[in-house]
Amino acid sequence: MVGGDRNGLVDALRGWSLFGILIANLLIFQYGIFGKDEISFFRISSLDYGGYEAIKVLIENSFxxxxxxxxxxxxxxxxNRLREKKRRIKWHLFRRFIILISFGVLHSIFLWEGDILLLYGVMGMLLLFFVNRKRKTILVWCVVLFSIITLISFVGGEEEVFISEEKIDVYLKDTIEIYGSGSYEMIKHHRNNVDPMEMSEGEAFFVVLFMPFLILPMMLLGMYAAHVGWLHGNRVKLFQYISIICLPVGLLLKASLYLSKEIHWLPDMSLIGGSVLAIGYIGLFSYFYSRSNGHLFQGFENLGKLSLTNYILQTVVCTSVFYGYGFGLFGRMGVLLSIFFGIGLFTLQVVGSTFFLKSFRQGPLEKVMRMVVYLENPFLSRKKRQLKDEMKVS
Structure with missing residues (x-):
């Protein structure tokens, strides 16, 4: 990428990933952060259960x-852009991660328990140690961390259960009643103060310690890919090979979540399978994007340019649909119908983003992010900002 020009494929991939994230998150919106993994409690139909398994294998932990x-x-x-403009790289990135953390805290406290912005902001702080490292160093760390996840998958087996079945049943009954018909304050109190897991300090420490091993490898892979320009230029053959190899391998590893229950000696490799399948999806999407020169993916690009605003907007819409202070459809819509609902909502976001960008360059939250990161005067025109940057460079 040269100067301030955007990479259309990166924006389109970001928009497409938000579609899969929405479909996966609809399980949380409709059944709760704990209920989505206790789906039998809700006694859904066989068709809905088929849709549930499809989301688990094809989408969850892969988008x-x-x-x-x-x-x-x-x-x-x-x-690279900051370096071209001769700005302080780590300070700008530090401010970016601080605002992400701030958005995440507000999002999780006042709207929804499934927030990812807080985690990404915290992990971004950790990435500051890698931002100026050589690409070879980044690749080595990426391979090492992926290897650790693979080893844990072989050794760990099923996830350790921190909560009794009796406690989760009581919690889910309360959640259904409060989320389905409660007021905003009741739902907010339940979300922020009721925790059925009741982990010990040691268990909580293990979870916090283990989290970077799950998140960092794909972040580092992305950093390495940017260094070598994977998503720049026409790399149809590369994308084709990536999708041909990673898609079937990733699907097989994700399916091991169910196969391991039938074949006891087979380890559950779904943890690493989610990342492998994600790489396959990146290759497949990039292949079709490159073949069409991006002409068929403008809607995904537009949505991806407003990814932060659209992500929060998904929360606002879905909580209004499923929670008691809105339409109160918590646990009632069903998995298959929620998939169609997600497709409809995403389509509206694509259309809305396209029309929005005809009049504005950035979304409202993206604007706030830029103001904080670059310490910009919001009343300063674009031409004056560019002139100010040119004067700094010269």
């Missing part, structure tokens, strides 16, 4: 890694 990959990729692109 978020795409977003994670792009987080690392965009970090290097931003670093």
């Amino acid at each position: 978020m890694p795409i977003f994670t990959f792009l987080f690392g990729y965009s970090l290097i692109l931003m670093r």
